[in-house]
Amino acid sequence: MTAGTEIIGPSPFIAGFTLSDIDVGNGIRLRTAIGGKGEPLLLLHGHPQTHVTWRKVAPELAEHFTVIAPDLRGYGDSSKPESDADHRPYSKREMARDMMLLMAGLGYNRFAVVGHDRGGRVAHRLALDYQQAVTRVVFIDIAPTATMYARTDKTFATRYFWWFFLIQPAPLPEKLISADPxxxxxxxxNGQLKTPGATDPEIFNEYLRCYANPQTLHAICEEYRAAATIDLADDEADGEKRIIAPVLALWGAKGTVGQLYDVEQTWREKALDVWGNALPCGHSPQEEIPRRTLDELLNFLA
Structure with a gap:
């Protein structure tokens, strides 16, 4: 472990994993679950989850890899830094830098990464900014951010209303959500997942524990505000740059992304080497159909 690491103890949600708060060296501490042995594999969660979203797949992945599953900055029990007018502290570039510092601090200069939802957007920036570090990358149920904004229509705006609600100036969304988080x-x-029971009450309560924190709500809104502003500017500046690591895109055939986009093609516009598969689920394959998700990940990452 790196200097400035506080070991919390065994994870109550991911069997065989240890929780730690890791100071990555830029003023950010990341709550991180680590388990297994072998080559390093970084798992990045999405909104509104935390690293606990990987609970059904991480133990078996840990039979093949050293699995590192942090809470993104602003989420879960990780640091929630002050933002600024440009929302830069919650940009995917800064969040990707957190991950590079985390992995380097753990002794890993090259690693594979799997990102779901917002974590996939962090993984996209990570694979662009640190091309020599990322060996393989998996994007779960996303198309590129700039692509989704550019192709927004009534159907997308209706189904993904939070993309446009959470970016409203503070404190409007924060106050409205905090009335009944x-x-x-x-x-x-329930709107995103299409498999009843995929998130059981204990896990929902864990997500709610984090989500009901006013600092978390503000950080999440700032992350979405960054996605609609500074992240788009960073993407435009890197418009000709391509991901060089092999890419696997997985998406839920029952979900919005799979129904509205040719997901594999959207990533072919951003990367040199892309595979893609639709899965029989909604937005969160790792929670809805963990066995099939594991098979896809192990086949690609092996």
């Missing part, structure tokens, strides 16, 4: 969180998760 459990209602908002339940509606969000």
């Amino acid at each position: 459990a209602f908002f969180l339940e509606k969000h998760i």
